[in-house]
Amino acid sequence: MSGAVIPTPAVQEELAGGEPATISGRARKRLTSRWASLAALIIAVLWTIPTFGLLLTSFRPEQSLKTTGWWTWFTNPELTLANYDEVLYGGTALSTYFINSIVITIPAVVIPVTIACLAAYAFAWMRFPYRDTLFVAVFALQIVPLQIALIPLLRLYVDTGLHGAGSFWPLWISHTIFALPLAIFLLHNFFKEVPAELVEAARVDGAGHVTIFLRIMLPLVTPAIAAFSIFQFLWVWNDLLVAVTMVGGTRDVAPLTARLAELAGSQGTEWHLLTAGAFVSIVIPVIVFLSLQRYFVRGLLAGSVKG
Amino acid sequence: MDNYEKLGQMLLAIALFVALMGVILLVTxxxxxxxxxxxxxxxxxPALLLLIVGLVYPAIRTGYQSFFDRTSENFVGLDNYDFVFTNxxxxxxxxxxxxxVFLTPLLSTFIGLVYAVLVDRSRVEAAAKAVIFLPMAISxxxxxxxxxxxxxxxxxxQGIEQIGLLNQVLVWLGAEPRQFLIGEPWNTLFLIVIMxxxxxxxxxxxxxxxxKAIPADITEAAQLDGLTGVRMFRYITVPSIRPALVVVLTTIAIGTLKVFxxxxxxxxxQFGTSVISYEFYTxxxxxxxxxxxxxxAVVLFVLVVPIVVYNVRQMRKAEYR
Incomplete structure (x- = not known):
């Protein structure tokens, strides 16, 4: 990812913090207009209908959904779980790809976040030669679109034997690498915000860097780590490009997105599988998103948006 | 390979990684x-090593390969670029x-801005925002x-019903259904709608x-001067959030360049809808x-750079405002 970063946490707090100094003048000035409410309502409905239509469709019997639109459900209501049953355990075996997605995603979040935390701490609080130069270099790497690295990277995996049947390493390593520039930069800003007195007091007490990092820093920046982890999770779970270029569509390692894209592209679209399949892939990110929305928004305002 | 084996492989990888990091920290x-x-x-x-091997070296290698033929064996000079810009x-x-890159940022930002203003401080603000926001979580x-x-x-x-909502709406309105994804160049627009x-x-x-971060005294003063509704939006809201607007526009533009x-x-x-990042893949x-x-890939990189630089500079401005 490259791009948007609103750097210091202080600024984000200000942005997200929200409440104006005086409420009097600003309260209840909008949505008083009926037209404004109507416009908002129209946008909200337009944004919801496509998803709603697909959700409803995924529960309709195969025969009905292939011949009539989902809106006919209101005059002819019939619901079934057959599509989900078939898509998960039938010939498409989406349950296998679901497991693949989980197996790909968890290490692809844990590994880069850990490595980035260490590096971010070092850039913020340790002294070593060329520190600032290196940090600027890492920052600059954010502009590199990942496409530019893909072909040689695949070559490296093949040459080193990491790209074997059933090996998840190409995906784990690639996602780690592509996450690092943004992660280091973002976390660095948060580590930097920790008051220097805290660190100095710990040093006076004889604590080394490892102790300071584990005992003082990590607890203090947990919200920032959570925010970035959610982004990385969503990004890896939803990724298609890295998946299809690094492992193709093989059943052993390909994630849900790769399988779905394949289904969507095949001739004579199997609508009943596609609709149910789409929701199988959507469920996890939506749960993560809804339960951790607070961190998500914070991360967004801090600039963790991947391209 | 069955599922338990895969999950086992995953746990093993994480354990290996944690052990490795632990040893490194302990020894040093x-x-x-x-x-x-x-x-x-x-x-x-660890971070620098990964970045150098996995990002810097491959990027340089890609630049180098762009001057060679399809198997990277024979030097062809600028032929590839010539093909990209003339074929x-x-x-x-x-x-x-x-x-x-032109339409997506403009449309998204415009709709997002209007909606943000409309639901700001309304009773259903949180729910109303979630509705628009949810697509972000979907792949x-x-x-x-x-x-x-x-x-x-x-x-x-006769006897065939539309199952796509948009075509059904056309039919309800008495128009002919159409193949949205096939007719060039409009099909690109229909893809952009998704983004x-x-x-x-x-x-x-x-x-x-x-x-929300606009100082209250500014809006109060404007209200005392009799500004309301659309004029308030035009003369107070938009200028006050200008830096954020630029950041949003450029960020979406960067994301759009890489959409595949x-x-x-x-x-x-097919049907003349390909874009650079997709063509790169094929x-x-x-x-x-x-x-x-x-x-x-190099062309993509060159296109992204100025937008990112502009984006970062605007952000700096927003920060020290």
Whole structure:
């Protein structure tokens, strides 16, 4: 990812913090207009209908959904779980790809976040030669679109034997690498915000860097780590490009997105599988998103948006 | 390979990684001579190593390969770039990319901004925002399938009903259903709609936060001067959040340049809908023409750089405002 970063946490707090100094003048000035409410309502409905239509469709019997639109459900209501049953355990075996997605995603979040935390701490609080130069270099790497690295990277995996049947390493390593520039930069800003007195007091007490990092820093920046982890999770779970270029569509390692894209592209679209399949892939990110929305928004305002 | 085996492999990988990091920290923590330097190295080296091997080297290698033929064996000079900028199909690709990068940020930001203003401080603000925001959590593949179903076309014959909502609306209005994804150049616009649907939530969230950060005395003063509604929006809201607007526009533009999932899922690049990032994939991983693919990646890089630089500079401005 490259791009948007609103750097210091202080600024984000200000942005997200929200409440104006005086409420009097600003309260209840909008949505008083009926037209404004109507416009908002129209946008909200337009944004919801496509998803709603697909959700409803995924529960309709195969025969009905292939011949009539989902809106006919209101005059002819019939619901079934057959599509989900078939898509998960039938010939498409989406349950296998679901497991693949989980197996790909968890290490692809844990590994880069850990490595980035260490590096971010070092850039913020340790002294070593060329520190600032290196940090600027890492920052600059954010502009590199990942496409530019893909072909040689695949070559490296093949040459080193990491790209074997059933090996998840190409995906784990690639996602780690592509996450690092943004992660280091973002976390660095948060580590930097920790008051220097805290660190100095710990040093006076004889604590080394490892102790300071584990005992003082990590607890203090947990919200920032959570925010970035959610982004990385969503990004890896939803990724298609890295998946299809690094492992193709093989059943052993390909994630849900790769399988779905394949289904969507095949001739004579199997609508009943596609609709149910789409929701199988959507469920996890939506749960993560809804339960951790607070961190998500914070991360967004801090600039963790991947391209 | 069965599922338990895979999960086992995953746990093993995480355990290996944790053990490795633990050993590194432990060993360097015990260093006596030049302890500080060794510790810094332990903290930074894993990240730097990965970045150099996995990003810097491949990027340079791609640049180098862009001057070679499809198998990277023979030097061809600028031939690949010449092909990218003169071949007819490629010009369509470049044209489409330009349309995407121009329209997507503008439309998403406009809708996001209007919506943010409309629901700001209303009673249902949180729920109203979640509705627009939710598509951000969905993969672009998922979003494409959702919209594929909206655009679906069935031939206009007796006894055949439309199953795509948009065509059904056309039929209800008494018009002929049409193949939204096939007719050039309009099909690109219908693909862009999907990206706008996804990105408007991002624009809305960032802009809503910026709107809330407008100092109250400014809006109060404007109200005393009799500004309301659209004029308030035009003369107070928009100028006050200008830096945030630029950041949102550029961020979406960068994301749009790299969009590949929508084109692949919706049309597979057929019917003249391909874009640079999709063409990179077909050239590099389907037709296996490393030379052209590399030059396309370089073009993408060159296009992204000025936007990112502008984006970062605007952010700096926003920060020290």
């Amino acid at each position: 923590g015990r260093a006596r001579r030049r302890a500080d330097l060794w510790q810094s190295l332990a903290f930074v080296a 007819e199909a490629m010009i369509t690709v470049l044209r489409n990319t330009a349309i995407w 672009l593949v998922g979003a494409s399938i959702i919209w594929k179903f909206v655009y679906e076309y069935r031939p206009d014959q 706008v649907w996804v990105q408007a939530g991002f624009a809305m969230t960032v802009l809503a936060a910026a709107i 999932d929508i084109v692949r899922t919706m049309t597979g690049g 050239q590099g991983f389907r037709t296996l023409n490393t030379g052209i693919a590399s030059s396309l």
